[in-house]
Amino acid sequence: MAIVLGDNQYGKAENHIVRIYRDTPRHEIHDVTVSTALRGDFSAAHLSGDQSRVLPTDTQKQTAHAFAKEKGLISIEDYGLALARHFVDDIEPVDGARIEIEEHAWQRVTVDGVEHNHTWVRSGQEVRTAAVTVEGTGAQQRTWVIGGLKDLVILKSTGSEFAGFLVDEYTTLTPTHDRVMATSLVARWRFIGTEIDWEATYAGVKQIIVEQFAVVQSLALQQTLYEMGRAVLERYPTIAEIRFSAPNRHHFPYDLSPFGLENNNEVFHAADRPYGLIQATVTRDDAPEAGSAWQSAAGLA
């Protein structure tokens, strides 16, 4: 038996970069948080402290900022691809790179009904995400792009049921055919290829997700997630699979009967914890293999 080094990676997490385009009086803003992670044979650094094959995390930070100017920062997927390919192609010891990006949207303000050229308010709705992985060089190079969103808080005040479930000795829940359903949705979708209209696809996927949440008469959050995923895959042949993580943010009808008041699903206590957590993948049965696509920068442990 020997003790050996296993999987490892390293990088710079959460570079908060704001890129302003100001070539005309009408400026544009892109506000992102970027995390980079490099993989390869860094065993000398671990085993003996030899850093000669280690590109510092500080350099990764410099590169992420420089690329916002040098390569531009419009679609986060393209920016991530440029960064990942650079690390793998140009830095010899690097065999794989993982770039994870979160984009915070800003909404142009209006003054006297007209959009302002250089002022925005942060649109606090969902956060757009991307994760790009590149492995290997030359003809063997493989590339995966995952688009996504998180913190999309969505609620319907009717059109949701939960009944007919399995009952055991610890079950006290009563079935319901009308409840509030709310979640703070995380969705991530894996692309086939990299020749994608990233902006149009993002807007389209988000709209489908929101619409399905609204129109499906939900018998369970599981069913809603599946219908979202099915609709996305049917519409976008460039998406191989989509994964959802959906906390069930419980809204409990408050018991007003001690005060002689009826509560027909009108007054709710919104609980913080615990919450249900439903996770599901909807996929094509002929999807190309996922490889390292889902191995996150923060994901070894």
Place this chain on the structure above:
Amino acid sequence: MAIVLGDNQYGKAENHIVRIYRDTPRHEIHDVTVSTALRGDFSAAHLSGDQSRVLPTDTQKQTAHAFAKEKGLISIEDYGLALARHFVDDIEPVDGARIEIEEHAWQRVTVDGVEHNHTWVRSGQEVRTAAVTVEGTGAQQRTWVIGGLKDLVILKSTGSEFAGFLVDEYTTLTPTHDRVMATSLVARWRFIGTEIDWEATYAGVKQIIVEQFAVVQSLALQQTLYEMGRAVLERYPTIAEIRFSAPNRHHFPYDLSPFGLENNNEVFHAADRPYGLIQATVTRDDAPEAGSAWQSAAGLA
């Protein structure tokens, strides 16, 4: 010398209440966090543990939920007034009540271009706030209402300067005539009276704040705040004073010169801490006195 009880208050903080109006197929949602605090002579509870004059915080929670049905929950200022007056008027030992409310806005989703009846996404932009204080009973009763907002993150990519400042031996900052200015604004305005169109006033004040931030050529955040306040007071005679707390969220131009790249205010590092913190009040010189208006529920220490 004797040791005595000083100022004290108690209540239930952060009741998260969601109120759905569902009298027609087009539902409405109001999502608030309510904190109550009661003041009066509760010395027996402190000095000897005698609770006979103490209305439990649990009862305050029940009341806050019940009132969402009984009195309704449309404008948070009205809901707060109803709660505060109830505690002071109906519960004998209570001399004063402070109700603080935060409202989380939801935005109706569209399906096929049409607004949906019962589905919303959380609009993560600013949080609307209110603080209602009622003191005394009968003809002596005094009432203060404060409206407000927080977490309004706003940024301009030009039109902001900082120069001509005081220089001492610890000053290394260089002046600038073109910088990004960004803040996560807190604003609170004190009303004169309670016969107010709360909804229209809120929308109007927010719009003025945003517009002034955009159009004022800012020589300092202080100046921008003052211009916001002045414009609000000029427009709304029902507002006695307005207070701002504005962190200066620094966006530092990133030094790209080591890489042979120019950075004409295009690439920024957005820093978390430390941040500037600018606070200012703009008031009428004949404003009615503030009394307990600004003494917050969480504010004894």
Place this chain on the structure above:
Amino acid sequence: MAIVLGDNQYGKAENHIVRIYRDTPRHEIHDVTVSTALRGDFSAAHLSGDQSRVLPTDTQKQTAHAFAKEKGLISIEDYGLALARHFVDDIEPVDGARIEIEEHAWQRVTVDGVEHNHTWVRSGQEVRTAAVTVEGTGAQQRTWVIGGLKDLVILKSTGSEFAGFLVDEYTTLTPTHDRVMATSLVARWRFIGTEIDWEATYAGVKQIIVEQFAVVQSLALQQTLYEMGRAVLERYPTIAEIRFSAPNRHHFPYDLSPFGLENNNEVFHAADRPYGLIQATVTRDDAPEAGSAWQSAAGLA
């Protein structure tokens, strides 16, 4: 009627400074977050954008770091006094300064049972706080020092009751003579004078607070707070008053009866929100006046 500038202040918030003393192989560490706020006549900056009387917040940051070396950083009260006096005494337009400090404690690790010279783990227990206010110059100068702690999470599993309370139509709570009582305590104490053994006083006050929480048979959190305060004032003549803010972190006995299990205060659900919030001041009846002592750096709105 005219619109005028009211109260205002500005500064740099949350400078995170770590000071290492390394004059001998046994290093010492002091880890603080410092916020500065300056008061005075800064109306020109607000009204016309004239910064000539404004010492930049960046300079305040430089000064806070420089003073960690120049004046030293051992007791946060002394460090705060040095900073506050400097701003008021040396910067002409500054009439008042408020320095707020949080100190994060570190605990020396042991290796083979021996304390290590230069390695610590962060002691995540309570945060020590200080707030220093200096106003005016020369013989008129006034100084207030407030010491304190926050995030002291403390719990007792018995020895706490809540019964005999006021009952109204919204009261459903049942009295109890045995419950869990838990809080995340904030305490702040105002000193008389500045010639204090800060370290010994801090340790002593904390110990008294903890002991009183443990030994008092509590009829309500109010009573426990009062007993803490009384004991502190009796022991420390240098403390004029002490203020507490105590969320009542509810631990609800979980209903296990549906499963045929007894629950004699053994299994609890610890709720996040809402929580009771009890606040109280214990003071000497001959305490010197508080002046600006309690006006916080973040406190205008």
Place this chain on the structure above:
Amino acid sequence: MAIVLGDNQYGKAENHIVRIYRDTPRHEIHDVTVSTALRGDFSAAHLSGDQSRVLPTDTQKQTAHAFAKEKGLISIEDYGLALARHFVDDIEPVDGARIEIEEHAWQRVTVDGVEHNHTWVRSGQEVRTAAVTVEGTGAQQRTWVIGGLKDLVILKSTGSEFAGFLVDEYTTLTPTHDRVMATSLVARWRFIGTEIDWEATYAGVKQIIVEQFAVVQSLALQQTLYEMGRAVLERYPTIAEIRFSAPNRHHFPYDLSPFGLENNNEVFHAADRPYGLIQATVTRDDAPEAGSAWQSAAGLA
């Protein structure tokens, strides 16, 4: 091509359960946050909303609380095993269960130098973690237990270097042979078997980690992590592998030269973001296969 359901799981996240043992006057406290996730063939719920094979997340919550009494809650690994085995063995549609637990330590207070029977302060240091996975029934049943810790914030003020690293065109970092090294460590270790002295092992692993951090002259965080892992595996034959995730919490020496002050690693700015993120696994080359051990409850996306 068809659209199909892929990986999925569901459960109740973050049940905050406090268990008091009070059979003698000297009480004991165990304070945990428990998340459960069930795996199996739940396709009917996803595809058609049929819940007949779905044990509600509410039931999982009830069970987690009931087991704190029925099975007891001393070592979190044992409690997790009891829960996981119950779901897999007793609930027919469940093929696999994942239980993740975080334990928040409390420290008994002393009164007059004597440990108090029923009062504690929360020890805010590291959080202990466990993750138990059970798959299959009868002779085919497989079980994995992972112990761990997170939020162990540890710092050394010397004995750390970073030099000799790879330099490219984006590298501006200067090498150093004396720096502060600090991290907020996450460590997770996979056990071989389930007949383990959980308490002694936890204490021992933590102590080894802390000691190695202190005594290794670190040429890079990578090397420190490897030395920690090697020492743990050498000492504990019951541990197959250990994984680390270590943010490099940068402490930058503050430039005091503009003020004529020397800074010999005495005054640091502690930065929040970005941070280095180093991750590594140390393993036995003959470790039993990990199977589903590392597939987290929150881990599908």
